[in-house]
Amino acid sequence: MTGKSKSVYVCSECGFESPKWLGKCPDCGKWNTMQEEIREPVRSIKSSSSRQSSAVHSVPISEISVTDEERYHTGMSELDRVLGGGIVKGSLILVSGEPGIGKSTILLQICGYLGKKLKILYVSGEESARQIKLRASRLGVENSNLYLLTETDIENVIEQIKTDKPDLVMIDSIQTMNLAELNSSPGSVSQVRECTAAIMRVAKSLEIPAILVGHVNKDGVIAGPKVLEHIVDTVLYFEGDRQMSYRILRAVKNRFGSTNEIGVFDMSEDGLHQVENPSQALLSGRPTGVSGTCVTAMIEGSRPILAEIQGLATATGYGNPRRMATGFDYNRMSLLLAVLEKREGFYFANLDAYVNVVGGLRLDEPAGDLAVALALISSLKDKPINSEAIAFGEIGLAGELRSVTNVEARIGEADRLGFKKCILPYHCLSRIGRRFEHIELVGVKDVRQAFEAAVK
The missing domain is CATH 3.40.50.300 (P-loop containing nucleotide triphosphate hydrolases)
Structure with missing residues (x-):
């Protein structure tokens, strides 16, 4: 069967097809992504598939060997x-x-x-x-x-x-x-x-x-x-x-x-x-005795990586304070600022707040919440975090610290790089099966306790 060429519009983002041009793709919601394409008749494709169908055959899975992979x-x-x-x-x-x-x-x-x-x-x-x-x-x-x-x-x-x-x-x-x-x-x-x-x-x-x-x-x-x-x-x-x-x-x-x-x-x-050794490379050149910086332990696959989190809180020059996050989710940062104001009494309403993950890393897991909060509070109070301390833990909407996974791997990486103090959720202490002689483990229940332990 022969046919004529026809014009269709295909979304360059998701592949959605439409017979007419649309300003917004109804499937993925992107604007100005519909591109015109000319479709040829499918007669040759059908004949090609019929030729290939005669050559295919099924094979029992028991006869397939994977020993020589x-x-x-x-x-x-x-x-x-x-x-x-x-x-x-x-x-x-x-x-x-x-x-x-x-x-x-x-x-x-x-x-x-x-x-x-x-x-x-x-x-x-x-x-x-x-x-x-x-x-x-x-x-x-x-x-x-x-x-x-x-x-x-x-x-x-x-x-x-x-x-x-x-x-x-x-x-x-x-x-x-x-x-x-x-x-x-x-x-x-x-x-x-x-x-x-x-x-x-x-x-x-x-x-x-x-x-x-x-x-x-x-x-x-x-x-x-x-x-x-x-x-x-x-x-x-x-x-x-x-x-x-x-x-x-x-x-x-x-x-x-x-x-x-x-x-x-x-x-x-x-x-x-x-x-x-990405942890050592990413922490090289880290400033000491400066407020607004905190080290956390993140897990990427099976590997623990120590990353430096920088926070900056400064007076705004505009009516609405500015928020900016690099390497950290912007919405998560806004949530943490709201928790710090409502639950812990650290006010950022009239301050610009910035968060940066050093080295081009992206901190996606909730275990980095505590380090981000401590970096922002440190900049707000202008009190430096102990340079030999790391912190990790998830912050809930009530201001409490929730437990995280792979606790021993995070502590072990910090111990290997010479850190002397680890601030972690209190509930994680019971899940540690081995002793760490060269690093002090400090279990805390909220952000204020964590900040008091971090500046010592």
């Missing part, structure tokens, strides 16, 4: 930790982040290590082969097993993969790839979706792992519909400020490992260097 180690223990132990054969990995964050750099560094024993195909739609060579020379990547292909046609890329049969494929970036059968421009919703699906099919059929680079939009999410995240096996996000040296690699989705692990890297002129 092998993961490719990338040469970076931080990256292997996030991936769940390494790169799985036939997996599809999406690496995303802001421009200049280090996506292409880490791909070439992986090539430098794996290229010693594996054949790698690096496909670039943004740079020429000479530009990639210059960057590889700067990073010290010189391998004869690394093959470069500058191509944007996804069909040509797939043919090259089938011809060369490499051990690993890298696509930089998926937004530059295009399928000639689609009339939409590269980077559009349909192009990104179909190109990713094409790479996925060849990766699964040939058991070749593929790493895709994906750009992010102004909201910090992957440019394209959410279906892109559903197609791939693993989604990795690079976090951190480009003006700062530290980079946080976080797994948002991982079919072959945990999504709670993070990797910490340090960006330098010769590439990304893994930070195996």
